[in-house]
Amino acid sequence: MNVPDTRRSIWEPARLGPLTLRNRIMKAATFEGVMPRGRVTNQLIDFHTEVARGGAALTTVAYCAVSPGGRVHANTLVLDKNHVTDLRRLTDAVHAEGALVAAQIGHAGLVANTLSNRAKSLAPSTRFSPPAMGLVKSATREQLDDVTRDFEDAARNAVDAGFDAIEVHLGHNYLLSSFMSPNLNKRKDAYGGSLERRAAFPRRVIDRMRHTVGDSVAITAKFNMTDGVPKGLWLDDSLQIAQILEADGNLDALQLTGGSSLLNGMYFFRGEVPMAEFVASQPKLMGYAMKVYGPRLFPTYPFEEAFFLPMARQFREALSMPLILLGGINRLDTIENALAEGFDFVAMARALLRDPDLVNKFRDYHVPEGLCIHCNKCMPTIYTGTRCVIRDALH
Numbered sequence: 482m483n484v485p486d487t488r489r490s491i492w493e494p495a496r497l498g499p500l501t502l503r504n505r506i507m508k509a510a511t512f513e514g515v516m517p518r519g520r521v522t523n524q525l526i527d528f529h530t531e532v533a534r535g536g537a538a539l540t541t542v543a544y545c546a547v548s549p550g551g552r553v554h555a556n557t558l559v560l561d562k563n564h565v566t567d568l569r570r571l572t573d574a575v576h577a578e579g580a581l582v583a584a585q586i587g588h589a590g591l592v593a594n595t596l597s598n599r600a601k602s603l604a605p606s607t608r609f610s611p612p613a614m615g616l617v618k619s620a621t622r623e624q625l626d627d628v629t630r631d632f633e634d635a636a637r638n639a640v641d642a643g644f645d646a647i648e649v650h651l652g653h654n655y656l657l658s659s660f661m662s663p664n665l666n667k668r669k670d671a672y673g674g675s676l677e678r679r680a681a682f683p684r685r686v687i688d689r690m691r692h693t694v695g696d697s698v699a700i701t702a703k704f705n706m707t708d709g710v711p712k713g714l715w716l717d718d719s720l721q722i723a724q725i726l727e728a729d730g731n732l733d734a735l736q737l738t739g740g741s742s743l744l745n746g747m748y749f750f751r752g753e754v755p756m757a758e759f760v761a762s763q764p765k766l767m768g769y770a771m772k773v774y775g776p777r778l779f780p781t782y783p784f785e786e787a788f789f790l791p792m793a794r795q796f797r798e799a800l801s802m803p804l805i806l807l808g809g810i811n812r813l814d815t816i817e818n819a820l821a822e823g824f825d826f827v828a829m830a831r832a833l834l835r836d837p838d839l840v841n842k843f844r845d846y847h848v849p850e851g852l853c854i855h856c857n858k859c860m861p862t863i864y865t866g867t868r869c870v871i872r873d874a875l876h
Contacts, residue, residue, distance in 0.1 A: 489820045492844055495538070497803065497826070498699035498733030500581060500645055502538035505820060506840050509736070509807055509828035510543030510585040510648065510703065512553070514863040519558045521567035524866060526574050532833055533580035536840030538826075540575060541648055542568075543585040545639070547631035551588030551656065553612075554597035560586060560635040565642045572643030584639040585703065587650025588628055590659050591617050592742045603628065605659050605666035605673065605682075610743065611778070619668065625682060628656070629689055636690040639698070646699040646733075649687055653749065654741040657683040658705050661722060664713040665743075680722045684729060691731040699733040701805070702726070706792045707739045709748035716792065720799050727802045734803035736828055737793045745780065750831075751809055752784035752855035762861040784855040787815050797823050812850040813843045834859050835869040 495502045508529075515524035525542075532540045545560040546552040558564060568584075575582040593602035595613040602613060603620040610617045620628070632649075639647050651657045659665040660682045666673050672682045691700055704723065708714045726732055740748025747754060756779065782788075789808030797804055803825040810816065811832045819827055832839055832851035842848045858870045 491816055491820065495825065497539075497646070497701075499696050500699050502581060502826075503579060504536070504538045504840070504844070505826045506537055506816065506843075507583075507805065507826055507828040508532045508537045508540040508833055509830040510541040510583075511830045511834065511867055512543050512863050514556070514865060514867040516556055516558045518555060519552070519564075521558065521564055521571060526571045528867075529571060529582065530574045530578055531837045533575045533578035533582075535833070535836075535838040536844055537580055537829075537833065539581040539583055539646065541583045541585050541828075542571065542644075544589075544650070545584045545586050545635065547586060547588050547628070547635040549598060550595075550600040550602050551590070551593065551628075551631070552598050552600075553589045553592060554594040555599070556597075557589075560584060560638050560642075562638055562641075565638050568642035568644075572645075576643070581645040582643075583646035583648050583699075583701070584635075584642070584644045585648040585650055586632065586635050586639065588631070588656035590654070590656030591665065592653070592655055593617075603656060605662075605668055608665070612743065622670070625672070629686055632686045633689050633693045636693050636700075640694050644698065646701060647690065647694070648736065649683075649690065649700065649702045649732075651683055652703040652705045652738045652740075654705075654708060654743040657686060658708075658714075659743075661705065661718070662708050662714045663718070664708060664710060676718050676721055677725070679718075680725055684726065687726070687731045688729065700731065701734040701736055702732050703738055704735045705739055706737055706789070706796065709740045709745040713741065713744075716795055720795060723796055723800060727800050732802065734805055734825065735796070735800075736805035736807055737789060737796055738807050739789060739792065744778070747779045747782055749808065750857055750860065751782045751788050752857050754779045754781050755856065755858045755861055758858055758861040762864050784809060786810070786812060787819070790819070793824070794822065809855070811853055811855075814849065816843070831855065831857075831859060831869075834867065835872055 591610045604617040805826040806824045807828045832853045835853040
């Protein structure tokens with residue numbers, strides 16, 4: 482396992498696969514909400530250049546679907562050849578600020594809004610999906626072959642667009658994550674049943690992506706430690722799957738997360754649930770559905786600094802590969818302590834929405850912690866441009 486190095490500095494250059502990052506703080510993937518009909522906009526570019534200018538070593542564009550059916554909804558970018566030139570504008574702008582940039586790549590699976598997408602989605606096993614407002618059917622082997630090729634193509638396009646890293650979405654019960662979940666994967670073929678079989682399809686996809694891009698970019702995975710729902714993926718399985726992925730040797734790091742965008746949307750946020758704002762952000766019919774089903778999908782969890790750390794420690798004990806700590810990181814001493822425990826990087830999201838310059842302020846010892854109060858009122862803004870409403874009110 483990794484031996485914790487208490488001398489490790491936040492601010493020294495750090496290696497991630499073929500990359501050298503200027504420090505150990507990343508901007509985690511946060512859906513930006515400024516891609517109408519999947520277009521690359523100046524607002525999207527500004528979103529990431531502001532974070533880069535603020536000192537983060539790497540910023541992550543989220544969410545880049547591998548196909549139209551793999552979008553979360555119609556205002557999601559598809560990482561196809563048509564977007565390469567526009568995305569090159571984004572990566573060039575981030576590089577000009579001294580930072581690197583990753584593309585989070587995935588297929589939404591059961592999380593896809595099929596009515597908005599006007600395209601069918603896929604699942605490991607047929608089941609009802611609230612986002613799809615109907616049944617999503619089990620994928621055939623031929624369809625999974627197509628999905629694998631879609632991931633390969635998206636990875637190739639990411640390299641052509643100038644991305645330094647690819648983050649494969651293996652979390653939150655998106656398609657690859659749902660294959661690992663015993664709650665969602667009831668298949669009887671080579672992709673279902675035992676732990677090894679449930680891990681087989683995600684492993685295949687990652688292997689093909691690595692074969693496609695070689696060592697030209699870093700490949701990481703946003704990896705579910707737990708689904709946060711009864712009978713879902715939990716540590717007894719996820720630790721073993723992580724060890725299998727490490728042995729495959731195709732990933733440069735795991736970013737450790739948990740929860741389900743399908744069944745438990747607050748597990749990876751924690752804090753207050755802005756239900757009134759969620760309802761107001763929806764069309765009338767969807768707003769009514771949110772009132773009825775929202776409390777079930779968004780249960781309340783008290784916020785705790787670095788709330789995934791206790792689970793993540795189990796992975797640090799079991800693995801030697803680089804690990805990225807995620808989840809409620811708002812303090813400089815949290816980052817210092819995480820590095821001292823052997824984590825290689827930390828990823829921040831809401832804290833950088835509140836203050837994109839926070840990393841620079843940490844570096845210059847201007848503040849010991851960010852201003853985010855974890856009200857989560859940023860969450861409903863994903864439909865109109867993701868932002869901190871407190872910061873918005875002050876500008």
